[in-house]
Amino acid sequence: MALKQVSPTDEFIKGLWRDNPVFIQVLGMCPALAVSNTAINALAMGLATSFVLLMAGLSVSLLRNFIPREARIVSYICIIATFVTCVDYAIMAISIELHRALGAFIALIVVNCLILGRAEAFASKHNPGRAMLDALGMGVGFTVALFFIGVLREILGSGTLFGVDLFPDGFQTWTVMVLPSGGFFAMAMWLLVVNWIRQREADARKRANERAGEVAS
Amino acid sequence: MNAPAPVEQKRTSAWSMYRSIVGIGAFCALLIVTVYNATAERIADNKARFLSNAVAEVLPASRSTIEVNLDADGNLVAASEPANLPAFLGFGDDGELVGAVITAQGMGYADNITVLYSYSFDLDAIVGFKVLESKETPGLGDKVEIEPHFLANFDALDARLNTDGTALANAIVTVKEGEKTQPWQLDGITGATITSDAIGAILNQGSSLWLPALERDARAFQPPQSIEE
Numbered sequence: 501m502a503l504k505q506v507s508p509t510d511e512f513i514k515g516l517w518r519d520n521p522v523f524i525q526v527l528g529m530c531p532a533l534a535v536s537n538t539a540i541n542a543l544a545m546g547l548a549t550s551f552v553l554l555m556a557g558l559s560v561s562l563l564r565n566f567i568p569r570e571a572r573i574v575s576y577i578c579i580i581a582t583f584v585t586c587v588d589y590a591i592m593a594i595s596i597e598l599h600r601a602l603g604a605f606i607a608l609i610v611v612n613c614l615i616l617g618r619a620e621a622f623a624s625k626h627n628p629g630r631a632m633l634d635a636l637g638m639g640v641g642f643t644v645a646l647f648f649i650g651v652l653r654e655i656l657g658s659g660t661l662f663g664v665d666l667f668p669d670g671f672q673t674w675t676v677m678v679l680p681s682g683g684f685f686a687m688a689m690w691l692l693v694v695n696w697i698r699q700r701e702a703d704a705r706k707r708a709n710e711r712a713g714e715v716a717s
Numbered sequence: 718m719n720a721p722a723p724v725e726q727k728r729t730s731a732w733s734m735y736r737s738i739v740g741i742g743a744f745c746a747l748l749i750v751t752v753y754n755a756t757a758e759r760i761a762d763n764k765a766r767f768l769s770n771a772v773a774e775v776l777p778a779s780r781s782t783i784e785v786n787l788d789a790d791g792n793l794v795a796a797s798e799p800a801n802l803p804a805f806l807g808f809g810d811d812g813e814l815v816g817a818v819i820t821a822q823g824m825g826y827a828d829n830i831t832v833l834y835s836y837s838f839d840l841d842a843i844v845g846f847k848v849l850e851s852k853e854t855p856g857l858g859d860k861v862e863i864e865p866h867f868l869a870n871f872d873a874l875d876a877r878l879n880t881d882g883t884a885l886a887n888a889i890v891t892v893k894e895g896e897k898t899q900p901w902q903l904d905g906i907t908g909a910t911i912t913s914d915a916i917g918a919i920l921n922q923g924s925s926l927w928l929p930a931l932e933r934d935a936r937a938f939q940p941p942q943s944i945e946e
Contacts, residue, residue: 567737568729575741582745586752593756596767600850679854 508633515637521614522645522687523694528614532646533683535605539662542650543643544598548587548606550639553615555583557635560623567624576619577610584609614642645690652686653677768833768849772805775845776835778815779807781940785817787927793934804927807835808940814838817931820849821923826911828852832919834871836928838935841877842900843889843920846870851912858912866894867906867913875900876924883929891917 521527531549536542559579560567567575588606592599599606609615618638623631654660657677659667676682772782782805784796796803802820809815816838822831830853835845848862861867879886887901891914897904903920905913 563737563741566740568733570729571734571737575737578738578741578745582748585749589752589756589760592763593759596763675857679857 508630511630511633512637515634515639515641516644517641519638520641520645520694521638522642522649523691525614527617528612528642529687530608531605531612532642532649533687534680535602536646536650536653536683536686537657537678538601538654539647539650540598541601542646544591544602545605546639546643546646548591548602549609549612549615550636550643551587552580552583552609553618553635553639553642554632556580556615556619557623557631558628559583560619561626561628561631564624572620572624573616576616576624580615580619581610614638648690649683649686652689653682657682768803771833771847771849772807772818775833775847776807776816776818777845778809779818780810781808782806782818783808783938783941785935785938787930791930793930793938795938802831804931806931806935806938812940814936814938816844817927817935818845819923819927821919821926823915823919823922825851825853825915826858827854830912830915830919832916832923834920834923836876836924836931837873838932840873841875843871843874843876843924853909853912858909860906860909861912861916864906864909866904870897870903873900874903874920876920876928878928878932882932885921885925885928889917889921889924 515521517524519525522529522532528549531545535545556576556579560576563575563579584607587609588599591602591606618635622634626634651661654662655666656674657679659665659671659673674682677685769782773779784799784803784805785793786796786800786804788794802822804820805818806814807816807818817836818833819836820831820833822829824830829850830848831850833847833849834843836842837844846868848859851859851862853859853861874889875887876889877886878884885901887899889901889903891903891905892898893910894905894907903913903917905917
Protein backbone atom coordinates (compact mmCIF):
# COMPACT_ATOMS: atom_id res chain seq x y z
CA MET A 501 0.00 0.00 0.00
CA ALA A 502 1.44 3.37 -0.96
CA LEU A 503 1.98 5.86 1.84
CA LYS A 504 -0.30 8.86 1.72
CA GLN A 505 1.66 11.87 0.51
CA VAL A 506 1.46 14.73 3.02
CA SER A 507 1.40 18.16 1.42
CA PRO A 508 3.66 20.93 2.81
CA THR A 509 0.57 22.85 3.89
CA ASP A 510 -0.69 19.84 5.89
CA GLU A 511 2.76 19.54 7.47
CA PHE A 512 2.37 23.07 8.78
CA ILE A 513 -1.34 22.98 9.61
CA LYS A 514 -1.21 19.78 11.68
CA GLY A 515 0.56 21.53 14.56
CA LEU A 516 -2.09 24.21 14.76
CA TRP A 517 -5.06 21.96 15.40
CA ARG A 518 -5.00 18.18 14.65
CA ASP A 519 -1.69 17.53 16.51
CA ASN A 520 -1.57 20.70 18.62
CA PRO A 521 1.34 20.17 21.05
CA VAL A 522 -0.49 21.55 24.10
CA PHE A 523 -4.18 20.75 23.63
CA ILE A 524 -3.84 17.42 21.80
CA GLN A 525 -0.38 15.97 22.51
CA VAL A 526 -0.25 17.60 25.99
CA LEU A 527 3.50 18.18 25.66
CA GLY A 528 5.67 20.88 27.24
CA MET A 529 3.35 21.34 30.20
CA CYS A 530 6.01 22.81 32.51
CA PRO A 531 6.27 26.19 30.71
CA ALA A 532 2.66 26.01 29.52
CA LEU A 533 1.40 26.02 33.10
CA ALA A 534 4.18 27.92 34.90
CA VAL A 535 4.71 30.98 32.71
CA SER A 536 1.20 31.52 31.37
CA ASN A 537 -0.03 33.71 34.26
CA THR A 538 -0.17 36.73 31.93
CA ALA A 539 -0.79 37.00 28.19
CA ILE A 540 2.52 38.76 27.48
CA ASN A 541 4.56 36.14 29.39
CA ALA A 542 2.75 33.35 27.54
CA LEU A 543 3.37 35.02 24.20
CA ALA A 544 7.07 35.60 24.94
CA MET A 545 7.59 32.01 26.10
CA GLY A 546 5.72 30.71 23.03
CA LEU A 547 7.86 32.76 20.64
CA ALA A 548 11.11 31.77 22.40
CA THR A 549 10.14 28.09 22.25
CA SER A 550 9.09 28.40 18.60
CA PHE A 551 12.46 29.89 17.65
CA VAL A 552 14.33 27.06 19.40
CA LEU A 553 11.98 24.50 17.82
CA LEU A 554 12.60 25.94 14.36
CA MET A 555 16.37 26.21 14.64
CA ALA A 556 16.74 22.80 16.34
CA GLY A 557 14.52 21.20 13.68
CA LEU A 558 16.56 22.76 10.87
CA SER A 559 19.91 21.80 12.42
CA VAL A 560 18.90 18.22 13.24
CA SER A 561 17.49 17.74 9.74
CA LEU A 562 20.64 19.13 8.08
CA LEU A 563 22.86 16.92 10.26
CA ARG A 564 20.65 13.80 10.17
CA ASN A 565 23.11 11.81 8.04
CA PHE A 566 26.08 13.02 10.08
CA ILE A 567 24.77 12.04 13.54
CA PRO A 568 25.02 8.30 14.33
CA ARG A 569 22.01 6.72 16.04
CA GLU A 570 23.99 6.03 19.23
CA ALA A 571 24.97 9.69 19.64
CA ARG A 572 21.69 11.28 18.65
CA ILE A 573 20.26 12.25 22.09
CA VAL A 574 23.44 13.97 23.29
CA SER A 575 23.74 15.72 19.93
CA TYR A 576 20.11 16.91 19.92
CA ILE A 577 20.28 18.16 23.52
CA CYS A 578 23.54 19.99 22.77
CA ILE A 579 21.96 21.68 19.72
CA ILE A 580 18.78 22.59 21.64
CA ALA A 581 20.73 23.93 24.66
CA THR A 582 22.82 26.09 22.33
CA PHE A 583 19.80 27.77 20.76
CA VAL A 584 18.18 28.22 24.19
CA THR A 585 21.34 29.99 25.40
CA CYS A 586 21.22 32.22 22.32
CA VAL A 587 17.54 33.02 22.99
CA ASP A 588 18.42 33.80 26.63
CA TYR A 589 21.03 36.36 25.50
CA ALA A 590 18.66 37.76 22.87
CA ILE A 591 15.84 38.32 25.38
CA MET A 592 18.26 40.04 27.79
CA ALA A 593 19.41 42.24 24.90
CA ILE A 594 15.78 43.10 24.04
CA SER A 595 14.39 43.71 27.53
CA ILE A 596 15.69 43.02 31.03
CA GLU A 597 12.12 43.37 32.36
CA LEU A 598 10.87 40.60 30.06
CA HIS A 599 13.83 38.44 31.04
CA ARG A 600 12.97 38.99 34.72
CA ALA A 601 9.34 38.01 34.09
CA LEU A 602 10.23 34.75 32.35
CA GLY A 603 12.81 33.89 35.03
CA ALA A 604 14.21 30.38 35.10
CA PHE A 605 11.78 29.08 32.52
CA ILE A 606 13.86 30.21 29.56
CA ALA A 607 16.63 27.81 30.59
CA LEU A 608 14.03 25.09 31.05
CA ILE A 609 13.14 25.23 27.34
CA VAL A 610 16.13 22.86 26.98
CA VAL A 611 14.15 20.08 28.63
CA ASN A 612 10.85 20.85 26.94
CA CYS A 613 9.89 17.41 25.62
CA LEU A 614 8.14 19.01 22.63
CA ILE A 615 11.45 20.15 21.13
CA LEU A 616 13.37 16.91 21.69
CA GLY A 617 10.27 14.98 20.60
CA ARG A 618 9.98 16.78 17.23
CA ALA A 619 13.76 16.50 16.65
CA GLU A 620 13.69 12.76 17.29
CA ALA A 621 10.35 11.88 15.72
CA PHE A 622 10.32 14.19 12.70
CA ALA A 623 13.34 16.37 11.92
CA SER A 624 15.81 13.45 12.05
CA LYS A 625 13.78 11.63 9.37
CA HIS A 626 12.82 14.42 6.98
CA ASN A 627 14.46 17.01 4.75
CA PRO A 628 15.09 20.54 6.08
CA GLY A 629 12.08 22.04 4.27
CA ARG A 630 9.59 19.66 5.83
CA ALA A 631 11.35 19.78 9.20
CA MET A 632 11.02 23.58 9.25
CA LEU A 633 7.34 23.47 8.24
CA ASP A 634 6.65 20.94 10.98
CA ALA A 635 8.58 23.01 13.56
CA LEU A 636 6.86 26.21 12.45
CA GLY A 637 3.41 24.62 12.71
CA MET A 638 4.17 23.12 16.13
CA GLY A 639 5.69 26.41 17.30
CA VAL A 640 2.69 28.47 16.21
CA GLY A 641 0.33 25.86 17.73
CA PHE A 642 2.29 25.96 21.01
CA THR A 643 2.36 29.79 21.06
CA VAL A 644 -1.36 30.12 20.33
CA ALA A 645 -2.25 27.53 22.99
CA LEU A 646 -0.05 29.25 25.60
CA PHE A 647 -1.54 32.61 24.63
CA PHE A 648 -5.11 31.30 25.11
CA ILE A 649 -4.20 29.95 28.56
CA GLY A 650 -2.42 33.22 29.44
CA VAL A 651 -5.35 35.38 28.31
CA LEU A 652 -7.84 33.38 30.40
CA ARG A 653 -5.60 33.46 33.49
CA GLU A 654 -4.79 37.15 33.24
CA ILE A 655 -8.41 38.23 32.67
CA LEU A 656 -9.79 36.16 35.55
CA GLY A 657 -6.79 36.32 37.87
CA SER A 658 -5.81 39.98 37.50
CA GLY A 659 -8.81 41.55 35.74
CA THR A 660 -6.50 42.86 33.01
CA LEU A 661 -5.34 42.01 29.49
CA PHE A 662 -1.82 43.08 28.48
CA GLY A 663 -1.84 45.09 31.72
CA VAL A 664 -4.96 47.10 30.76
CA ASP A 665 -7.81 47.04 33.32
CA LEU A 666 -10.93 45.38 31.89
CA PHE A 667 -13.36 45.58 34.79
CA PRO A 668 -14.74 48.27 37.10
CA ASP A 669 -13.11 48.74 40.52
CA GLY A 670 -15.55 46.41 42.30
CA PHE A 671 -14.46 43.34 40.31
CA GLN A 672 -13.13 40.61 42.61
CA THR A 673 -10.19 38.90 40.86
CA TRP A 674 -9.78 35.13 41.07
CA THR A 675 -6.32 35.10 42.64
CA VAL A 676 -6.12 31.32 42.25
CA MET A 677 -5.89 31.78 38.46
CA VAL A 678 -2.47 33.46 38.66
CA LEU A 679 -1.17 30.82 41.10
CA PRO A 680 0.35 27.60 39.72
CA SER A 681 -2.92 25.72 40.32
CA GLY A 682 -4.69 28.26 38.08
CA GLY A 683 -2.61 26.94 35.18
CA PHE A 684 -4.24 23.53 35.62
CA PHE A 685 -7.73 25.07 35.84
CA ALA A 686 -7.19 27.14 32.68
CA MET A 687 -5.71 24.15 30.87
CA ALA A 688 -8.69 21.99 31.88
CA MET A 689 -11.16 24.62 30.64
CA TRP A 690 -9.47 24.83 27.24
CA LEU A 691 -9.17 21.04 26.98
CA LEU A 692 -12.91 20.84 27.61
CA VAL A 693 -13.61 23.30 24.78
CA VAL A 694 -11.14 21.66 22.36
CA ASN A 695 -12.43 18.15 23.05
CA TRP A 696 -16.04 19.29 22.70
CA ILE A 697 -15.27 20.76 19.25
CA ARG A 698 -13.36 17.63 18.20
CA GLN A 699 -16.22 15.42 19.35
CA ARG A 700 -18.68 17.46 17.29
CA GLU A 701 -16.39 17.14 14.26
CA ALA A 702 -16.12 13.37 14.75
CA ASP A 703 -19.91 13.01 15.10
CA ALA A 704 -20.48 15.08 11.94
CA ARG A 705 -17.99 12.91 10.02
CA LYS A 706 -19.67 9.74 11.30
CA ARG A 707 -23.12 10.95 10.25
CA ALA A 708 -21.80 11.95 6.80
CA ASN A 709 -20.26 8.47 6.36
CA GLU A 710 -23.52 6.79 7.42
CA ARG A 711 -25.51 8.90 4.95
CA ALA A 712 -23.01 8.08 2.19
CA GLY A 713 -23.34 4.37 3.05
CA GLU A 714 -27.16 4.54 2.90
CA VAL A 715 -27.06 6.27 -0.50
CA ALA A 716 -24.59 3.68 -1.87
CA SER A 717 -26.75 0.77 -0.68
CA MET B 718 11.00 -24.84 9.62
CA ASN B 719 14.13 -22.74 9.44
CA ALA B 720 14.70 -20.04 12.07
CA PRO B 721 14.83 -16.53 10.60
CA ALA B 722 18.35 -15.35 9.85
CA PRO B 723 19.59 -12.84 12.43
CA VAL B 724 19.50 -9.28 11.14
CA GLU B 725 23.04 -8.04 10.87
CA GLN B 726 23.26 -4.52 12.28
CA LYS B 727 25.98 -2.28 10.99
CA ARG B 728 28.15 -1.21 13.90
CA THR B 729 28.84 2.49 14.23
CA SER B 730 32.53 3.25 14.29
CA ALA B 731 34.06 5.13 17.21
CA TRP B 732 35.44 7.64 14.72
CA SER B 733 32.01 8.64 13.42
CA MET B 734 30.74 9.08 16.99
CA TYR B 735 33.76 11.23 17.94
CA ARG B 736 33.38 13.19 14.74
CA SER B 737 29.70 13.98 15.26
CA ILE B 738 29.84 14.77 19.01
CA VAL B 739 33.03 16.86 18.84
CA GLY B 740 31.90 18.54 15.60
CA ILE B 741 28.51 19.51 17.04
CA GLY B 742 30.17 20.63 20.29
CA ALA B 743 32.56 22.89 18.38
CA PHE B 744 29.73 24.32 16.27
CA CYS B 745 27.64 24.99 19.41
CA ALA B 746 30.57 26.64 21.22
CA LEU B 747 31.21 28.88 18.22
CA LEU B 748 27.55 29.89 18.01
CA ILE B 749 27.22 30.64 21.74
CA VAL B 750 30.40 32.74 21.86
CA THR B 751 29.38 34.64 18.70
CA VAL B 752 25.91 35.47 20.07
CA TYR B 753 27.40 36.34 23.48
CA ASN B 754 29.85 38.78 21.89
CA ALA B 755 27.17 40.26 19.67
CA THR B 756 24.78 40.91 22.57
CA ALA B 757 27.15 41.58 25.51
CA GLU B 758 27.34 45.34 25.00
CA ARG B 759 23.57 45.69 24.58
CA ILE B 760 22.90 43.52 27.66
CA ALA B 761 25.32 45.58 29.77
CA ASP B 762 23.60 48.78 28.54
CA ASN B 763 20.16 47.37 29.33
CA LYS B 764 21.25 46.32 32.83
CA ALA B 765 22.85 49.72 33.48
CA ARG B 766 19.74 51.52 32.17
CA PHE B 767 17.46 49.32 34.27
CA LEU B 768 19.50 50.04 37.41
CA SER B 769 19.76 53.74 36.60
CA ASN B 770 15.96 53.98 36.10
CA ALA B 771 15.42 52.12 39.36
CA VAL B 772 17.78 54.50 41.22
CA ALA B 773 15.96 57.51 39.73
CA GLU B 774 12.64 55.96 40.76
CA VAL B 775 13.56 55.49 44.43
CA LEU B 776 15.46 58.80 44.72
CA PRO B 777 13.69 61.18 42.31
CA ALA B 778 15.57 64.26 43.57
CA SER B 779 18.94 62.95 42.40
CA ARG B 780 20.38 64.30 39.15
CA SER B 781 23.69 62.47 39.31
CA THR B 782 25.03 59.52 41.28
CA ILE B 783 28.33 57.95 42.20
CA GLU B 784 28.75 54.34 43.22
CA VAL B 785 30.36 53.76 46.59
CA ASN B 786 31.75 50.79 48.42
CA LEU B 787 33.02 49.82 51.86
CA ASP B 788 36.73 49.16 52.33
CA ALA B 789 38.14 46.53 54.69
CA ASP B 790 37.93 48.98 57.64
CA GLY B 791 34.27 49.77 56.93
CA ASN B 792 34.99 53.21 55.48
CA LEU B 793 33.03 54.57 52.53
CA VAL B 794 35.12 54.76 49.34
CA ALA B 795 34.30 55.42 45.67
CA ALA B 796 33.75 52.08 43.93
CA SER B 797 36.50 51.16 41.49
CA GLU B 798 34.32 48.58 39.72
CA PRO B 799 30.58 47.75 39.79
CA ALA B 800 29.64 45.67 42.84
CA ASN B 801 27.20 42.80 43.01
CA LEU B 802 25.02 44.74 45.47
CA PRO B 803 25.97 48.35 44.79
CA ALA B 804 25.21 51.50 46.79
CA PHE B 805 25.04 55.01 45.35
CA LEU B 806 25.17 58.55 46.60
CA GLY B 807 22.65 60.86 44.89
CA PHE B 808 23.29 64.56 44.25
CA GLY B 809 20.73 67.23 43.39
CA ASP B 810 20.67 70.09 40.86
CA ASP B 811 23.17 72.18 42.84
CA GLY B 812 25.47 69.29 43.61
CA GLU B 813 24.10 68.86 47.11
CA LEU B 814 23.83 65.38 48.65
CA VAL B 815 20.14 64.40 48.50
CA GLY B 816 20.33 60.79 49.65
CA ALA B 817 21.79 57.36 49.24
CA VAL B 818 20.48 54.34 47.38
CA ILE B 819 21.26 50.88 48.74
CA THR B 820 20.89 47.44 47.15
CA ALA B 821 20.24 44.58 49.56
CA GLN B 822 19.37 40.93 49.24
CA GLY B 823 17.86 38.20 51.39
CA MET B 824 15.84 35.02 51.31
CA GLY B 825 12.12 35.32 50.60
CA TYR B 826 9.52 32.58 50.30
CA ALA B 827 10.63 31.12 46.95
CA ASP B 828 14.12 32.46 46.37
CA ASN B 829 16.39 35.42 47.08
CA ILE B 830 14.76 38.84 46.86
CA THR B 831 16.92 41.78 45.76
CA VAL B 832 15.64 45.25 46.65
CA LEU B 833 16.74 48.82 46.05
CA TYR B 834 15.85 51.53 48.56
CA SER B 835 16.74 55.13 49.22
CA TYR B 836 17.83 56.79 52.45
CA SER B 837 17.33 60.46 53.25
CA PHE B 838 20.11 62.11 55.27
CA ASP B 839 17.70 64.89 56.27
CA LEU B 840 14.95 62.63 57.58
CA ASP B 841 17.15 59.73 58.79
CA ALA B 842 14.60 57.53 57.09
CA ILE B 843 14.07 55.16 54.18
CA VAL B 844 12.04 57.11 51.62
CA GLY B 845 11.87 54.91 48.52
CA PHE B 846 11.67 51.20 47.76
CA LYS B 847 11.67 48.96 44.70
CA VAL B 848 12.02 45.22 44.21
CA LEU B 849 14.78 44.53 41.69
CA GLU B 850 14.54 40.77 41.54
CA SER B 851 12.02 38.37 43.02
CA LYS B 852 10.54 34.97 42.27
CA GLU B 853 7.79 35.24 44.88
CA THR B 854 4.36 33.75 44.21
CA PRO B 855 2.44 35.85 41.66
CA GLY B 856 -0.68 37.30 43.25
CA LEU B 857 0.60 36.77 46.83
CA GLY B 858 4.28 37.40 47.54
CA ASP B 859 4.64 39.91 44.74
CA LYS B 860 2.11 42.17 46.51
CA VAL B 861 5.11 43.80 48.23
CA GLU B 862 5.74 45.51 44.88
CA ILE B 863 2.25 46.94 44.38
CA GLU B 864 0.19 46.95 47.59
CA PRO B 865 -0.43 50.66 48.37
CA HIS B 866 -0.54 50.32 52.18
CA PHE B 867 2.77 48.42 52.15
CA LEU B 868 4.45 50.96 49.87
CA ALA B 869 3.14 53.72 52.19
CA ASN B 870 5.65 52.39 54.76
CA PHE B 871 8.35 54.04 52.68
CA ASP B 872 6.98 57.57 52.93
CA ALA B 873 9.44 57.80 55.84
CA LEU B 874 10.50 54.54 57.49
CA ASP B 875 12.60 55.51 60.49
CA ALA B 876 16.21 54.31 60.17
CA ARG B 877 18.02 56.64 62.58
CA LEU B 878 21.30 55.52 64.14
CA ASN B 879 22.08 55.26 67.84
CA THR B 880 23.94 58.05 69.59
CA ASP B 881 27.33 56.49 68.74
CA GLY B 882 26.36 56.30 65.07
CA THR B 883 27.46 52.66 64.96
CA ALA B 884 24.15 50.83 64.54
CA LEU B 885 20.45 51.38 63.98
CA ALA B 886 18.72 52.85 67.01
CA ASN B 887 15.75 50.55 66.38
CA ALA B 888 15.80 47.38 64.32
CA ILE B 889 13.53 47.56 61.28
CA VAL B 890 10.90 44.86 61.68
CA THR B 891 7.70 43.84 59.93
CA VAL B 892 4.54 43.63 62.03
CA LYS B 893 1.14 42.16 61.20
CA GLU B 894 -1.06 44.19 58.90
CA GLY B 895 -2.71 47.03 60.80
CA GLU B 896 -0.55 46.64 63.93
CA LYS B 897 2.14 49.21 63.09
CA THR B 898 2.66 51.55 66.07
CA GLN B 899 6.26 52.76 65.61
CA PRO B 900 7.85 54.61 62.66
CA TRP B 901 10.55 51.93 62.25
CA GLN B 902 7.97 49.16 61.85
CA LEU B 903 6.81 47.88 58.47
CA ASP B 904 3.07 47.32 58.19
CA GLY B 905 2.99 43.78 56.74
CA ILE B 906 0.66 42.14 54.21
CA THR B 907 -1.84 39.45 55.15
CA GLY B 908 -1.38 36.63 52.63
CA ALA B 909 2.24 37.61 51.97
CA THR B 910 3.53 37.23 55.52
CA ILE B 911 6.82 35.50 54.70
CA THR B 912 7.69 37.92 51.90
CA SER B 913 6.82 41.06 53.87
CA ASP B 914 8.77 39.71 56.88
CA ALA B 915 11.70 39.06 54.53
CA ILE B 916 11.58 42.65 53.26
CA GLY B 917 11.85 43.91 56.86
CA ALA B 918 14.83 41.63 57.51
CA ILE B 919 16.54 42.67 54.25
CA LEU B 920 16.12 46.39 54.99
CA ASN B 921 17.38 45.91 58.55
CA GLN B 922 20.43 43.99 57.36
CA GLY B 923 21.25 46.39 54.53
CA SER B 924 20.80 49.47 56.72
CA SER B 925 22.89 48.03 59.56
CA LEU B 926 25.70 47.44 57.08
CA TRP B 927 25.60 50.72 55.15
CA LEU B 928 24.07 53.50 57.24
CA PRO B 929 26.84 53.97 59.86
CA ALA B 930 29.43 54.48 57.07
CA LEU B 931 27.08 56.59 54.96
CA GLU B 932 26.21 58.92 57.86
CA ARG B 933 29.89 59.25 58.82
CA ASP B 934 31.55 59.61 55.40
CA ALA B 935 29.01 60.44 52.67
CA ARG B 936 29.04 64.24 53.13
CA ALA B 937 32.73 64.34 52.17
CA PHE B 938 31.94 63.12 48.63
CA GLN B 939 31.53 65.49 45.70
CA PRO B 940 29.11 65.00 42.78
CA PRO B 941 30.63 63.52 39.60
CA GLN B 942 32.06 66.04 37.13
CA SER B 943 29.85 66.33 34.04
CA ILE B 944 31.40 65.63 30.61
CA GLU B 945 30.67 69.20 29.42
CA GLU B 946 32.86 70.59 32.17
